[in-house]
Amino acid sequence: MPIHEKSLIRPENLSTHDNLTIDGVDVSGDWSTFIKARVVQDYNEDLQDEIAALPGGENIHRCWQCGSCTNACTVNALNPDFNPRLWIYLIRMGFEAELVRDKDIIWQCVSCNKCTSACPRDVVPEGVMKATAHWLELKGYTPKTPSTEFDEIFSNQVIHTGKIEDGAVLLGFFRRTGQSPFQDWVIQMGKQLAMGLPIRMLMRMGLATLFHPRTRGWDRARAAIEEYVEEQEAAHRKALGLGGSSHDPHAPRQAQPIPQAAE
Amino acid sequence: MTKEVLVVGGGPAGLAASHALSSAGIPVTLVEKTDILGGAPIHSGYAKLVPSGEWAKDAIGGMVKRVEDDPGIKTIKNATVASFDGSPGDFTAKLSNGQEVKAAATILCTGFTHFDSINKPEWGFGLFPDVVTTSQVEQMISSGKGVRRPSNGEKPKRVAILLCVGSRDRQIGREWCSKVCCTVSANMAMEIREELPDCHVYIYYMDIRTFGLYEEFYWNSQEEHKVKYIKARIAEVTSDGDKVIVKGEDTLVKRPITIPFDMVVHAIGMDPNVDNFVLSKTFDVDLHHWGFLKRQNAYGVAGATSRPGVFVAGAAIGPETIDDSIAQGQSAAMSVVGMLHAGATQTAAE
Ligand SMILES: Cc1cc2nc3c(=O)[nH]c(=O)nc-3n(C[C@H](O)[C@H](O)[C@H](O)COP(=O)(O)OP(=O)(O)OC[C@H]3O[C@@H](n4cnc5c(N)ncnc54)[C@H](O)[C@@H]3O)c2cc1C
Numbered sequence A: 001m002p003i004h005e006k007s008l009i010r011p012e013n014l015s016t017h018d019n020l021t022i023d024g025v026d027v028s029g030d031w032s033t034f035i036k037a038r039v040v041q042d043y044n045e046d047l048q049d050e051i052a053a054l055p056g057g058e059n060i061h062r063c064w065q066c067g068s069c070t071n072a073c074t075v076n077a078l079n080p081d082f083n084p085r086l087w088i089y090l091i092r093m094g095f096e097a098e099l100v101r102d103k104d105i106i107w108q109c110v111s112c113n114k115c116t117s118a119c120p121r122d123v124v125p126e127g128v129m130k131a132t133a134h135w136l137e138l139k140g141y142t143p144k145t146p147s148t149e150f151d152e153i154f155s156n157q158v159i160h161t162g163k164i165e166d167g168a169v170l171l172g173f174f175r176r177t178g179q180s181p182f183q184d185w186v187i188q189m190g191k192q193l194a195m196g197l198p199i200r201m202l203m204r205m206g207l208a209t210l211f212h213p214r215t216r217g218w219d220r221a222r223a224a225i226e227e228y229v230e231e232q233e234a235a236h237r238k239a240l241g242l243g244g245s246s247h248d249p250h251a252p253r254q255a256q257p258i259p260q261a262a263e
Numbered sequence B: 001m002t003k004e005v006l007v008v009g010g011g012p013a014g015l016a017a018s019h020a021l022s023s024a025g026i027p028v029t030l031v032e033k034t035d036i037l038g039g040a041p042i043h044s045g046y047a048k049l050v051p052s053g054e055w056a057k058d059a060i061g062g063m064v065k066r067v068e069d070d071p072g073i074k075t076i077k078n079a080t081v082a083s084f085d086g087s088p089g090d091f092t093a094k095l096s097n098g099q100e101v102k103a104a105a106t107i108l109c110t111g112f113t114h115f116d117s118i119n120k121p122e123w124g125f126g127l128f129p130d131v132v133t134t135s136q137v138e139q140m141i142s143s144g145k146g147v148r149r150p151s152n153g154e155k156p157k158r159v160a161i162l163l164c165v166g167s168r169d170r171q172i173g174r175e176w177c178s179k180v181c182c183t184v185s186a187n188m189a190m191e192i193r194e195e196l197p198d199c200h201v202y203i204y205y206m207d208i209r210t211f212g213l214y215e216e217f218y219w220n221s222q223e224e225h226k227v228k229y230i231k232a233r234i235a236e237v238t239s240d241g242d243k244v245i246v247k248g249e250d251t252l253v254k255r256p257i258t259i260p261f262d263m264v265v266h267a268i269g270m271d272p273n274v275d276n277f278v279l280s281k282t283f284d285v286d287l288h289h290w291g292f293l294k295r296q297n298a299y300g301v302a303g304a305t306s307r308p309g310v311f312v313a314g315a316a317i318g319p320e321t322i323d324d325s326i327a328q329g330q331s332a333a334m335s336v337v338g339m340l341h342a343g344a345t346q347t348a349a350e
């Protein structure tokens, strides 16, 4: 039996017997193909509100499923399973389990915003993708992505010292993502810098790496920023029905069991 | 008190209003900006109209003739209204050609402006000759030349019609639905299939809005004429130098599409008349927040604007069909008749 649009059927929902005879009729192979019914057992009616509560997700309710985002999308061109339009639908309808199935590709959005400029309803799909990736992390479905790790190290440093020191960011990033700081390209870059930059500048860079200078009078600014960041994060966690604080980047997060999609 | 009424704009709405007033014995001055009466269906050379199936030049042409032959209607072409002063029962309009018109009331029937597809560059209009608008295809059909690829004059084998071009789109500040383009496109698809039975016609839609009895056009185009409807909004139209290539997502089956076509047709929408800011100032009437002339209220006096004695009808109010534009022209005329009658009884009583 030819199956039209096989792409819409999850492979696990297809059943075919290589050898099957029913009432003396040989129905081996494709003749015995069945598609198991897909049943929706529950909607998570809060899902849209949860995504809308995260930065970037605010306009998700506007989507009318035209597909402009998906067919403008940079990543979709490489991977047809990367489909912002579909995910927005799943979120709006509350198909949490279906959404989580794609957790390992959702974060691949490259923030090019081609979708954003194509969207006739100004949903800002790029923002929704960001909010969704954030949601997956907060819910514990995915570990923090390398880019989230990078953002955290970067902003923690700015918040802490009022300055940005590239060497420290890079080292911190390698440490947290379990990478060696002695990678070929890093060594190469170090060599080039040493050759190309004046001695005084190199010395200042070295000192900065060691002593983490701060912007003068930064403490008040830091307190205000930290307060704001904490407020925001608490609000996000509350919107998702999560307790506690995730502000300490090293705090262990509750691992979340992946919900089972109805077959 | 003057009894004469000024009608501005000689499209379906203005023609209907003028005829209705004249039938009631009220003298009319009809001011039309161009040198031809008939409005968009005549200026843009529409072919067969929906839902009647009559040729625009016959159907609207008949309305034009009725007005031109009517001694009670004075038509002034190539003119607009430069200033408009006074009060109900006693207005004075100065025209762009220097003429002066006395009027007891006026009905604005100034219609719409076609969306210019150049403003949606990703869909290839102006870049590739085989990307055209519904107006252009209407002209191909009404001129009798038939639907041909502008690039080489050949009969197309595959045509794509893209709906909602210049409508329902925040990116370009046009959030309204243009109301007629779904039905016009379904009808056009059938006309293409009738002329060129070997040509496949695809319609790319977000929603199909063939409202009311127009649903028949949707059904017939699918059932009798095998027009294919695909739920997708197109991302971009490119070209390989010969074919125009349409890229999108078939959202129902979650499949990317990249399909070559011989022709792509934009189902262009109805913009507010580009003159509306000037009209709003000249006649001192409010605009709707999307730029159309604002109708005061739907349930009281038909076609009333924010200024007493100034009425509005047709596509000037918002995207409208010909039938409804005509009905609105007539009902605004009825409002004027009522106003004049009330004024006359008042004067008689004094
Ligand atoms: C591609 C296309 C196909 C269509 N096909 C159909 C169809 O098959 N059936 C249907 O029911 N509807 C159809 N329509 C809709 C139809 O065109 C409108 O309903 C109709 O034209 C509205 O009539 P109107 O008199 O209000 O405005 P218009 O037709 O726009 O007429 C306005 C008139 O006012 C004049 N004017 C404008 N500004 C001024 C001014 N400042 N001073 C003086 N005069 C002025 C204009 O020159 C024009 O003559 C179609 C629309 C499009 C875009």
Ligand code: SF4
Residues within 6 Å of the ligand: A069, A072, A073, A074, A075, A076, A084, A108, A109, A110, A111, A112, A113, A114, A115, A116, A125, A126, A129
């Ligand atoms: S921002 Fe993300 S979702 Fe949007 S087009 Fe780019 S990669 Fe695709």
Ligand code: SF4
Residues within 6 Å of the ligand: A062, A063, A064, A065, A066, A067, A068, A069, A070, A084, A085, A088, A115, A118, A119, A120, A121, A122, A123, A124, A125
């Ligand atoms: S382009 Fe906008 S409206 Fe269309 S499917 Fe994507 S998010 Fe929804």
Ligand code: SF4
Residues within 6 Å of the ligand: B163, B164, B165, B167, B168, B176, B177, B178, B179, B180, B181, B182, B183, B207, B208, B209, B267, B269
């Ligand atoms: S009538 Fe149809 S094509 Fe026209 S704007 Fe409305 S939905 Fe789009």
